[in-house]
Amino acid sequence: MKEKAVLEMKNIHKSFPGVRALQAVDFTLCEGEVHALMGENGAGKSTLIKVLTGVYSKDEGEIYLKGHEKAVAIRSPQDAQNLGISTVYQEITLCPNLSVAENMFIGRTKGMGVNWKSMNKMADEILTSLDIPAKSTQQLASCSIAVQQMVAIARAVDMDCKVLILDEPTSSLDEQEVAKLFKLMRDLKSRGVGIVFVKHFLDQVYEICDKITVLRDGQLVGEYEIENLPRVQLVSKMLGKDFDDTSEIKDDSLTYKGEDASEKIFEAESLRSNAGIKPFDFYIKKGEVNGFTGLLGSGRSESVRAIFGADRVVGGTVKKNGKEVKIKKPIDAMKQGIAYLPEDRKRDGIVGDLSVRENIVLALQVLQGFFKPFSKKAQYEFADEYIKLLDIKTASADTPIKSLSGGNQQKVILARWLLTHPEYLILDEPTRGIDIGTKVEIQKLVLKLASEGMSVTFISSETDEMLRTCSRLIVMRDRKVVGEISGDDMNQTKIMSTIAGGGRDDAE
Amino acid sequence: MSEKKKTSGAPQMLGAKKQGMTDTNLLLVITIVVFFAMYLFAIVFLGEGFLKTQSFLDMLGTSGGLIITACGMSLVMITGGIDISVGGVVGLVTMCCAVNLDQSGGNIVTSMLIALGIGLAFGLVQGYLVAYLDIQPFIVTLAGMFFARGMTTIIHANPFNVQHEAFTEFRTTTVEIPGAGYVAEKTGKYIPAQVEVGVLVALLIVIILFCFLRWTKTGRNFYAVGGNKQSALMLGINVKRTKFLSHVICSVLAGIGGYIYFMHVGAGSPQNATGMEMDAIASSIIGGTMLSGGVGNIIGTLFGVLSLGTIQKIVGSAGLDDAWWTGITVAAMLCIFLVIQSIVIARKKKALK
Numbered sequence: 009m010k011e012k013a014v015l016e017m018k019n020i021h022k023s024f025p026g027v028r029a030l031q032a033v034d035f036t037l038c039e040g041e042v043h044a045l046m047g048e049n050g051a052g053k054s055t056l057i058k059v060l061t062g063v064y065s066k067d068e069g070e071i072y073l074k075g076h077e078k079a080v081a082i083r084s085p086q087d088a089q090n091l092g093i094s095t096v097y098q099e100i101t102l103c104p105n106l107s108v109a110e111n112m113f114i115g116r117t118k119g120m121g122v123n124w125k126s127m128n129k130m131a132d133e134i135l136t137s138l139d140i141p142a143k144s145t146q147q148l149a150s151c152s153i154a155v156q157q158m159v160a161i162a163r164a165v166d167m168d169c170k171v172l173i174l175d176e177p178t179s180s181l182d183e184q185e186v187a188k189l190f191k192l193m194r195d196l197k198s199r200g201v202g203i204v205f206v207k208h209f210l211d212q213v214y215e216i217c218d219k220i221t222v223l224r225d226g227q228l229v230g231e232y233e234i235e236n237l238p239r240v241q242l243v244s245k246m247l248g249k250d251f252d253d254t255s256e257i258k259d260d261s262l263t264y265k266g267e268d269a270s271e272k273i274f275e276a277e278s279l280r281s282n283a284g285i286k287p288f289d290f291y292i293k294k295g296e297v298n299g300f301t302g303l304l305g306s307g308r309s310e311s312v313r314a315i316f317g318a319d320r321v322v323g324g325t326v327k328k329n330g331k332e333v334k335i336k337k338p339i340d341a342m343k344q345g346i347a348y349l350p351e352d353r354k355r356d357g358i359v360g361d362l363s364v365r366e367n368i369v370l371a372l373q374v375l376q377g378f379f380k381p382f383s384k385k386a387q388y389e390f391a392d393e394y395i396k397l398l399d400i401k402t403a404s405a406d407t408p409i410k411s412l413s414g415g416n417q418q419k420v421i422l423a424r425w426l427l428t429h430p431e432y433l434i435l436d437e438p439t440r441g442i443d444i445g446t447k448v449e450i451q452k453l454v455l456k457l458a459s460e461g462m463s464v465t466f467i468s469s470e471t472d473e474m475l476r477t478c479s480r481l482i483v484m485r486d487r488k489v490v491g492e493i494s495g496d497d498m499n500q501t502k503i504m505s506t507i508a509g510g511g512r513d514d515a516e
Numbered sequence: 517m518s519e520k521k522k523t524s525g526a527p528q529m530l531g532a533k534k535q536g537m538t539d540t541n542l543l544l545v546i547t548i549v550v551f552f553a554m555y556l557f558a559i560v561f562l563g564e565g566f567l568k569t570q571s572f573l574d575m576l577g578t579s580g581g582l583i584i585t586a587c588g589m590s591l592v593m594i595t596g597g598i599d600i601s602v603g604g605v606v607g608l609v610t611m612c613c614a615v616n617l618d619q620s621g622g623n624i625v626t627s628m629l630i631a632l633g634i635g636l637a638f639g640l641v642q643g644y645l646v647a648y649l650d651i652q653p654f655i656v657t658l659a660g661m662f663f664a665r666g667m668t669t670i671i672h673a674n675p676f677n678v679q680h681e682a683f684t685e686f687r688t689t690t691v692e693i694p695g696a697g698y699v700a701e702k703t704g705k706y707i708p709a710q711v712e713v714g715v716l717v718a719l720l721i722v723i724i725l726f727c728f729l730r731w732t733k734t735g736r737n738f739y740a741v742g743g744n745k746q747s748a749l750m751l752g753i754n755v756k757r758t759k760f761l762s763h764v765i766c767s768v769l770a771g772i773g774g775y776i777y778f779m780h781v782g783a784g785s786p787q788n789a790t791g792m793e794m795d796a797i798a799s800s801i802i803g804g805t806m807l808s809g810g811v812g813n814i815i816g817t818l819f820g821v822l823s824l825g826t827i828q829k830i831v832g833s834a835g836l837d838d839a840w841w842t843g844i845t846v847a848a849m850l851c852i853f854l855v856i857q858s859i860v861i862a863r864k865k866k867a868l869k
Contacts (some may be wrong), residue, residue: 074824085750089752097750102747102751103740104540105739105744105810106739110736115740115751115753119733120732121733122731122735127622497751
């Protein structure tokens with residue numbers, strides 16, 4: 009074991025049925041460093057962390073910890089905790105029915121009993137010192153998601169840990185809260201805690217981390233000091249493509265203009281839904297890619313949901329090719345050739361226990377009616393065609409979708425809608441939480457579909473992505489459409505100023 | 517409470533008030549309020565009979581076994597499980613104890629040990645199957661129920677009253693409650709209020725379990741496991757052991773409850789405690805324990821059992837003595853409770869947004 013290292017994982021192997029998730033991976037964490045673990049979805053980051061925290065058992069390999077002569081055996085999350093390894097997961101792993109204080113202390117206090125008074129007092133002290141707006145006696149379910157996340161971090165921090173693992177901890181935090189978290193991380197770093205940081209946002213990684221370990225397809229690519237690894241190289245290492253390759257993708261995307269679009273295929277007038285957005289007008293031309301942009305909660309999703317009939321429409325008209333159509337429910341929209349890829353993949357998108365094939369055929373089956381099922385053979389043909397077309401990484405068409413990685417699940421849902429051959433495709437945050445490689449693929453696909461005559465609405469929190477794919481942006485603020493940007497105006501500054509409050513005058 | 521929430525308007529202030537209370541306590545308050553409302557209703561409309569301390573104590577006496585069994589049920593339900601074998605276990609305990617006392621020459625101590633042993637055996641087997649082999653608790657305890665009912669008949673097919681002298685004396689022993697009696701009008705004699713021993717045992721168990729769930733780590737783990745199994749695991753709780761323990765305790769309590777029930781009826785019969793598991797589930801739910809797990813309170817369960825008892829008495833006093841009237845009233849009551857619970861929880865969630 010190296011000097012100063014608090015954790016060393018050597019030659020870790022782990023296989024799942026049909027997938028070799030980790031092959032001969034080494035990982036070293038030193039005292040007082042923030043170490044980013046990077047890789048695309050399915051690269052093995054989560055598996056490596058779950059091996060370290062005792063959720064999965066490893067097939068092969070050793071884990072060494074500072075202060076232990078021999079390799080340690082971690083068989084359960086409890087073992088990991090006792091060894092000083094704390095974890096904050098991407099999803100909240102606390103109990104919503106317990107109080108904040110209990111969530112911070114359960115499973116790690118000594119003795120038989122629970123001393124509520126001292127527990128609450130200690131919890132309040134920690135909460136105040138970390139500046140977390142929660143009370144110790146409050147039921148956890150009554151806190152916002154961000155606060156719950158911070159409570160999880162507070163728990164991990166208080167555990168006097170030597171190794172702290174943060175698995176996508178900032179997904180639900182806003183900027184201020186992220187800053188607070190980073191301050192906390194620096195504080196811990198100075199106390200000699202080793203921090204493993206898993207995150208897709210490069211900005212955050214470069215802001216806080218000292219070292220980067222890159223994984224790809226379950227194998228170790230390498231460990232790098234952050235100053236020796238420019239971003240472009242990091243991305244190319246993660247993707248396993250040369251630098252030139254990635255730049256080519258960008259050039260390719262930039263060439264799209266979408267000027268030739270002429271006829272308005274869908275048109276909406278003063279459309280209003282029960283989700284609380286102001287009435288808005290909207291149109292999309294054939295073969296056009298447009299986008300809704302705005303801050304989180306500005307009503308982007310609500311707008312497209314109104315178009316698709318996913319929320320109850322309470323006013324306004326929708327015209328298709330100039331003729332008025334009634335869209336009350338999603339099935340009405342589907343019959344008019346609209347497809348909608350929802351924002352929340354897990355809740356509204358996938359049917360976890362069904363196979364990839366069944367998930368792909370679902371929408372088309374609904375359109376055709378359940379009394380006219382497709383033959384098995386036809387289903388396999390559909391599924392295989394799209395698995396190949398979208399390069400979906402799955403063991404077979406019969407694998408349950410929930411065992412796929414996030415990016416591949418998204419592709420399956422995309423395949424489901426493409427199979428219905430829609431005239432108008434709405435993609436609501438199709439690239440959230442998936443790796444860069446798949447992001448680029450999806451962006452390219454969108455442009456290809458548009459060039460074939462499909463109209464696409466694309467929503468993303470990353471303005472870069474919107475600029476690359478869309479030819480017209482509809483800007484929203486406070487649940488209202490406040491502007492439209494197209495042509496030469498399409499740049500970061502213009503978007504920012506419109507979002508911030510230039511208003512309609514500027515945009516037109 | 518966060519700073520942000522404080523600044524928001526009046527409607528949220530109402531929500532803020534409720535926020536201070538956990539789901540468990542909120543449901544407990546509802547249960548207790550409804551119980552007292554119902555009892556008051558009975559006193560006003562159905563006469564003085566409900567005012568007498570003794571009549572309340574009699575109701576407790578009838579419910580002693582059910583209180584203990586329902587407490588065990590609540591425990592399992594709090595961890596997100598269910599145990600429908602408890603009625604069968606109670607039946608089996610009564611029959612085994614009856615046979616032991618009258619036909620095998622046993623005494624009070626051996627019969628008690630038998631009751632405990634049966635409970636423990638069921639708990640160990642069912643707990644192992646549920647927790648370590650990860651089989652659905654409903655299926656496991658369904659099998660347990662059939663097994664217990666079958667065994668009861670095998671041990672002795674016909675109902676019979678226990679003649680054992682020492683036991684008869686033991687079971688009819690009552691404890692006087694000082695100051696709760698009344699002076700009979702006609703004779704002017706003081707008639708003390710009496711309560712069965714079983715009731716005291718039941719109340720003791722309620723208190724012990726309440727403390728266990730509130731102030732021990734193991735007790736809090738029950739809530740954590742019921743709240744979110746996966747999270748509990750990540751928080752370092754031994755989920756399997758917790759589930760195992762909940763089933764063991766539940767079955768042991770069913771054994772004890774069976775003995776108390778046996779002391780009350782004084783007979784062994786395959787018909788004993790028919791449907792008791794359902795009464796136990798109903799009491800738990802009325803008491804504010806949620807089938808989805810993670811929410812519940814033993815004091816609530818006690819009031820749940822008392823509510824059931826009161827309903828039966830009200831139905832009886834109203835002259836609707838047939839069993840189905842009780843069933844229908846209990847059903848209506850359960851519906852009302854579940855609706856109230858879901859409305860309150862939903863409103864609370866809404867107030868948060």
